Structures are given as structure tokens and as C-alpha cells.
Amino acid sequence: MDLNHYIQSGIIESYVLGIATASEVEELHHMRRIYPALNLEIMAVERRIERTALKEAVLPSPYLKERIFQRINWRDEIPPPPGDDHSRYTFINIQSKDGQHITVHRWWRLFFIITFLLSKVCLFFAIYYFLKYQQAQEKKEEEKQRLHTEQVSSLK
């Protein structure tokens, strides 16, 4: 292909503006390898557009620079080691939802322990008083027996 004709075809401008098709770009890269002088042509077109673009520049609002560099630095930041950023975790309840389990307040644990101990105390007293009662009953029986034998012996 005639290089000069190729250059005059407007392919460079099309590439520089970014509107060349993929096959055109591929062809251009192929041509650049064969004719390194083509690079100078591309560079010249880019420089011409650059000069105009710098002249026609529009200043964005001044706070934008800060915002952009904040975002860039934020991206570069090394994430903090795990363990000291609990606040960033979201609590996810992975407890099974099969209807067989219930969730209760922790005060219920204390309530159950107290109830359990109270029941043991009550049981202790129940046995204690039962034995005492039995003893008293036996004593009463003995007394009765003794009185009875005394009565019988006095009658004789």
C-alpha cells in the first residue's frame, strides 16, 4: 500500500479522534510496524489537536481536583487489617428458621437458675419436714403405747 496515499486517507485523524473501527485500528497498527514514519504522522496530528484543546480548555470547578485526588488516594489505601473494623461488619443472623428454636432474652437464664435452685431448696425442706413429721408421729405413737401399758398395769 502506498504510504502517502494511506496517510492522506484520513485514517490517522479517524484513529486519533477514536472513531476508527476495530479493523481500521488493527490495520493502522500493522502499518505502523512496517512504516515507523507513520508514528510521526500520528504524533503530528495528536499534537495539533492537543494545542487547540489546551487553548480551548474549560476550567472545571476548583473543588473537583480535591475530589478526584481523594478518590484516587482512597483507592490506593491498603485495607485495614481484619479485627479492628468491627463496625463495618453487618450482622447476619444465620440461625435456622425451622420453627423448632426460639430466641429469648438472657435474663431468662438467671430466672431458670433461680427457679431450679429454689425447687431444690423446697425439695430439701419437704423431705426434712416429712422426716420430722414422721419422727413426731412415731413419738406420739410411742407415748400412746406407753400410756396404754401404764393404764393396763394400773388396772391390774
Added chain:
Amino acid sequence: MQQTAVHIDEFIITERLIAGDPGAQELVYDHYGPALYSIILQVVGDTRKAEEVLTKTFVKVFKNIHNYKESGNTTLFGWLMRMAREMAVLEAVYKDENEPGTEMVRPDSSLLQRFSNKLPAQRRTIFHLCYYKGLPKEAVARILGIQPEEVMSQLRETMVEFRKFLGE
């Protein structure tokens, strides 16, 4: 060369950018930021969106700077400019995807605007759809009801003219 005075040394600056030098990043932003902002503004036509696109562009530029070196792109500005326009087109697609045929009113007198104002109506529309909307040639052909080959040849003529226009 006269140009070299206004250009920052691209080779050194690229190496510094690859090394992640914040000073070099600021220098590039200060030097090229406003020019890229203008290019983006012409595509998206709204300052808030243009600022968002400029932000995304610079984040991408600093992240992918090694691509510039490896891809064999010629000038740094050329690479930046194509990336800025590409990002702007992507952003603009969301805005007027319902009416891709309509021509946005661009009252500014930028280089491309001055150039395209000289073009005959159909070639101007083709150029606008390709450059500002980023549409593939086939889509442009469908919108205008002509053959893709016709779009290609008209665009080629337009680019030949653009070459002349730049040389003036």
C-alpha cells in the same frame, strides 16, 4: 521544536505516573484536566455529568497508565483524549438513548464544532453520531436509512477534510 516548550516531558512523566508519584499525577491533572474537561463537556453537554466523567477518567488513567506505555500509543494527550471521549460517550448513552437521532445543540466554538459546522448536513449528522454518540457505522446507517458502506465512505471523506482543516 517550538512545541516542546509547552509540553511536559512525556517519557519522564509516564515513568513517574507508573511509579505512582502523586506530584506527577497532580501535574498531569493541572496540565491536561481542563482540556479533557472541555472535550467531555462537548459530548455530555452538562457540567455535573462532565465532572463525574472527568473523575472516572483520571481514576482510570492513573490506574491503567502502564497500558499507555505498552500499547504503543504515541502521545500522552492522544491517549488521554481518546479515553476521556470514550468515557463521556458511555455516560451520554444513558442520557439520550431514547432519541439517538437527535442532534444536541452545541453553541460552543470548539475545534470539532467549528469543523463540523462546515460540513454538508448528512455528513455532519454522520460525524456527530459517530463522534459524540459513539455509534457504530451500522447503527448510523440504520438511523439514516442508508448503506453502511455509504456511511464509511462519507466518514472517510469527512476525515480527509478534517486533515485539511487541521493543517490550515
